[in-house]
Amino acid sequence: MIPDSVVLSVLVAFCISSAQGLNCYTCSTTSNEYDDNCVSTPTExxxxxxxxxxxxxxxxxxxxxxxxxxxxxxxxSDAYLNGKTEDYTHIIYQMSCREDYCNSGSGKTASGGTHNYLGDKSTIYCPGTESSASTRLISIYTIIAFIAIFIM
Incomplete structure (x- = not known):
């Protein structure tokens, strides 16, 4: 018989590891209060x-x-922003992506250097999936749970 504390510990660890969201850079700057790190190289x-x-x-x-x-x-954001628009005085670039820290580029192109104006059809989004690091962590917890079941 598996002790209740082992089952509870495995369930809590699984829930905590799978609750992690998307990690993004967040900053803003204007020409009046210019922050070069926000424009060129976002920091930790x-x-x-x-x-x-x-x-x-x-x-x-x-x-x-x-x-x-x-x-x-x-x-x-939950809104998908992607494209390039112009008016008489400005050029506005908008880019959205779905991987941790993928918004590190210039904003004129995707982080990989290619234009990212493919629309929302360029990536399939599966709610509930995590990054590969989170998936590995969940797999480790699953293996530990199975080992605990067979040892006890």
Whole structure:
């Protein structure tokens, strides 16, 4: 017979490990309060565990002077933002992605350097799935549970 404390411990560990959300960089900056780390190289202190579907970047550049970042925002949301739009004075880049820390790039292209304007059909999203590290952790807990069952 398996002690109740072992069963409870395995269940609690499983629930805690599977509750982890998407990890994203979060920061914002404007041309008046410019933060180069937010624009170019987000840092570890800019990370957050988000309970949203997507990490995203919204980058707004002035057309004159060309390529001047007017504002930049990294964060997370349930809304899928993707594309490039222009008006007379600005170019607005929007990018969404679904992997931990995938919003680390420039915002003009996906983190891998390719344009990420494929629309929401480019990735299949399966609610409840985790990153490979979380899946490995769940697998370890499952193995420990089976070992505990057969030893006891």
């Amino acid at each position: 202190d800019m990370t957050r565990d988000c309970n949203k579907k997507y990490c995203n970047i919204i980058r707004v550049e002035d057309k004159d002077p060309k390529n001047l970042v007017s504002s930049m925002s990294r964060g997370c």
